[in-house]
Amino acid sequence: MDSLEQMPKGDTMRLRKRHIGESCKLFYRADPLKIVRAEGQYMFDEKNNRYLDCINNVAHVGHCHPDVVKAGSDQLALLNTNNRFLHDNLVVCAKKLSGLMPEPLSVCFLVNSGSEANDLAMRLARAHTKNHDVITLDHAYHGHLTTLIDISPYKFNHPGGSGKPEWVHVAPCPDVYRGKFRDVDYPNQDLGKKYADEVKNICKKAREDGRSICAFIAESLQSCGGQIITPPNYFRNVYKYVREAGGVCIADEVQVGFGRVGKAWWAFQLQGDDVIPDIVTVGKPMGNGYPVAAVITTPEIARSFRNTGMEYFNTYGGNPVSCAIANAVIDVLEKEKLRDHATRVGNHLLNLARQLATKHILIGDVRGVGLFVGIELVKDRESRTPATAEAQHIITRMKEEFILISSDGPDRNVLKLKPPMVFTHEDAEHVIKILDEVLTEVEDEPPRKINTNSPERRKLEDGYMSCNEKKIRIDDQQKEIISKS
Numbered sequence: 001m002d003s004l005e006q007m008p009k010g011d012t013m014r015l016r017k018r019h020i021g022e023s024c025k026l027f028y029r030a031d032p033l034k035i036v037r038a039e040g041q042y043m044f045d046e047k048n049n050r051y052l053d054c055i056n057n058v059a060h061v062g063h064c065h066p067d068v069v070k071a072g073s074d075q076l077a078l079l080n081t082n083n084r085f086l087h088d089n090l091v092v093c094a095k096k097l098s099g100l101m102p103e104p105l106s107v108c109f110l111v112n113s114g115s116e117a118n119d120l121a122m123r124l125a126r127a128h129t130k131n132h133d134v135i136t137l138d139h140a141y142h143g144h145l146t147t148l149i150d151i152s153p154y155k156f157n158h159p160g161g162s163g164k165p166e167w168v169h170v171a172p173c174p175d176v177y178r179g180k181f182r183d184v185d186y187p188n189q190d191l192g193k194k195y196a197d198e199v200k201n202i203c204k205k206a207r208e209d210g211r212s213i214c215a216f217i218a219e220s221l222q223s224c225g226g227q228i229i230t231p232p233n234y235f236r237n238v239y240k241y242v243r244e245a246g247g248v249c250i251a252d253e254v255q256v257g258f259g260r261v262g263k264a265w266w267a268f269q270l271q272g273d274d275v276i277p278d279i280v281t282v283g284k285p286m287g288n289g290y291p292v293a294a295v296i297t298t299p300e301i302a303r304s305f306r307n308t309g310m311e312y313f314n315t316y317g318g319n320p321v322s323c324a325i326a327n328a329v330i331d332v333l334e335k336e337k338l339r340d341h342a343t344r345v346g347n348h349l350l351n352l353a354r355q356l357a358t359k360h361i362l363i364g365d366v367r368g369v370g371l372f373v374g375i376e377l378v379k380d381r382e383s384r385t386p387a388t389a390e391a392q393h394i395i396t397r398m399k400e401e402f403i404l405i406s407s408d409g410p411d412r413n414v415l416k417l418k419p420p421m422v423f424t425h426e427d428a429e430h431v432i433k434i435l436d437e438v439l440t441e442v443e444d445e446p447p448r449k450i451n452t453n454s455p456e457r458r459k460l461e462d463g464y465m466s467c468n469e470k471k472i473r474i475d476d477q478q479k480e481i482i483s484k485s
């Protein structure tokens with residue numbers, strides 16, 4: 001194959017360092033990957049090394065799916081303009097999206113990213129309720145716009161963040177493994193209801209303080225919180241309390257929507273058919289890598305927004321190319337029955353991961369649904385102390401074995417797997433086999449704590465640390481964690 005590079009990797013790195021804002025996140029900073037092409041569940045670097053992609057939930061129906069590529073390129077060759085003209089792709093897309101939602105979610109706004117979708121959702125909520133305050137979950141991330149940093153504890157409570165604004169109320173993340181109410185501490189109790197009562201208390205306190213709730217926003221399964229499986233009865237109760245307080249309920253399905261959970265199109269549906277948000281935001285997988293996202297709401301809320309008198313215009317939102325692509329993604333999901341596939345392969349992956357947990361004490365919890373899986377690593381199962389350095393080390397080692405995984409959760413100790421939906425049984429077996437080997441390595445000799453004043457610090461600066469007699473490359477994230485610990 002001809003080279004797919006325009007320049008050697010070293011030059012790409014130099015140009016990036018010089019011209020791209022350094023705050024832009026780069027995976028594996030000490031030895032970044034230069035990916036030049038991708039297909040299905042695989043990505044290839046400039047040397048044609050093949051990596052199994054276990055984290056890219058955006059390349060939903062598989063990287064460069066031919067139907068999606070064709071739909072986009074055919075439309076790009078014909079017409080791409082804004083949606084102030086009538087176009088069939090836009091209305092077909094809106095009809096398809098509405099058809100996948102429960103009633104009365106039937107009015108769509110097409111936008112370009114998950115952040116735009118969540119920002120617009122907040123505008124809709126404010127127009128409808130005339131209130132301002134928002135309830136969000138601890139550790140949540142809802143996007144990179146100013147309004148969304150304000151409702152994202154994952155950002156405002158971390159470096160560079162300036163804390164919670166007055167109008168934002170943070171409810172505990174309904175994490176039954178590590179959160180405020182743990183399954184071990186409250187056996188046989190309805191933890192969904194218990195966590196929902198926290199939201200009820202927030203609504204009550206807000207009222208006492210003279211504040212009015214506009215919206216509750218949450219991912220239906222919290223990704224950044226550490227691949228959290230929302231306990232039953234949570235949203236049913238939360239939605240009731242929030243509505244009683246005069247607010248509306250926003251389900252952020254940007255990461256987990258479009259059938260990733262297998263048995264349902266949308267993760268909020270896992271909580272029961274009667275659990276229906278007022279506004280749903282979708283993005284990432286919708287365009288299989290092309291920027292397209294949407295807000296789906298009720299006719300009533302859409303009417304309130306119209307009644308403000310302000311027109312809505314979005315130059316690129318819902319253009320014929322992005323809608324052609326979104327329509328093709330939905331068609332492929334249906335044609336290739338990828339939801340059923342996600343259930344089958346996800347169950348296999350979960351079973352294998354649970355077997356691994358019987359062998360490796362580092363694994364504290366395995367949880368998931370469909371192709372949304374988390375493996376939480378702990379130093380000790382009793383105390384559940386997060387095994388952060390170990391998780392980061394494992395991610396680097398897996399990359400050396402040509403497998404891309406990553407971590408999430410406030411302690412970055414939850415290995416997350418959310419691969420393209422075309423991930424196979426064999427892929428699941430391969431990942432678990434290699435993870436087994438790497439866990440054995442780590443358990444034999446855990447990554448050591450590095451004294452920040454020691455000569456080993458220099459190795460850290462160079463991006464290496466010694467582990468198991470081998471020199472292991474580590475990236476900046478690990479350096480940060482290890483030097484803090």
Ligand SMILES: Cc1ncc(COP(=O)(O)O)c(C=O)c1O
Nearest residue numbers: 113114115141142143254255283
């Ligand atoms: C849950 C969630 N909501 C919203 C967003 C923002 O989406 P985008 O990056 O497309 O703006 C993200 C992005 O990671 C996300 O994970």
